[in-house]
Amino acid sequence: MTLERTVEDLAGEGNEDAVEDILLHFEKLLHKPMDINRATAVQLHRLGILTDFQVESLLEYRRNSGRILSATELRLVNGFHREIVEILQPFITFGNRGNTEHIPGGKGYSSTLLLKW
Numbered sequence: 609m610t611l612e613r614t615v616e617d618l619a620g621e622g623n624e625d626a627v628e629d630i631l632l633h634f635e636k637l638l639h640k641p642m643d644i645n646r647a648t649a650v651q652l653h654r655l656g657i658l659t660d661f662q663v664e665s666l667l668e669y670r671r672n673s674g675r676i677l678s679a680t681e682l683r684l685v686n687g688f689h690r691e692i693v694e695i696l697q698p699f700i701t702f703g704n705r706g707n708t709e710h711i712p713g714g715k716g717y718s719s720t721l722l723l724k725w
Contacts, residue, residue: 630656638699643703655699666685669684675703676702
């Protein structure tokens with residue numbers, strides 16, 4: 609289920625307060641995206657987008673492989689298909705200096721070269 613669909617469902621049910629709370633939550637995240645590499649399980653759940661499986665999968669990936677450097681690498685994490693990564697991108701950062709992948713509408717151009725081996 610996409611974020612857009614969740615908001616539409618709540619609006620259809622006449623739950624305007626819930627819709628407003630969701631919109632405020634994500635507006636705050638647009639201004640201050642969550643660092644996906646530092647977020648705890650609780651913080652990842654509070655994001656409101658990820659399933660329990662995705663949170664556990666992300667934490668396991670970080671334990672085994674270290675920091676996630678880009679949206680492309682995030683797609684390598686079990687449960688993070690292209691659509692979920694696209695939904696997440698405006699609301700997250702990878703904590704990398706020079707990384708602009710969290711900018712809404714942007715493709716994430718950066719002058720910093722990050723290598724992982």
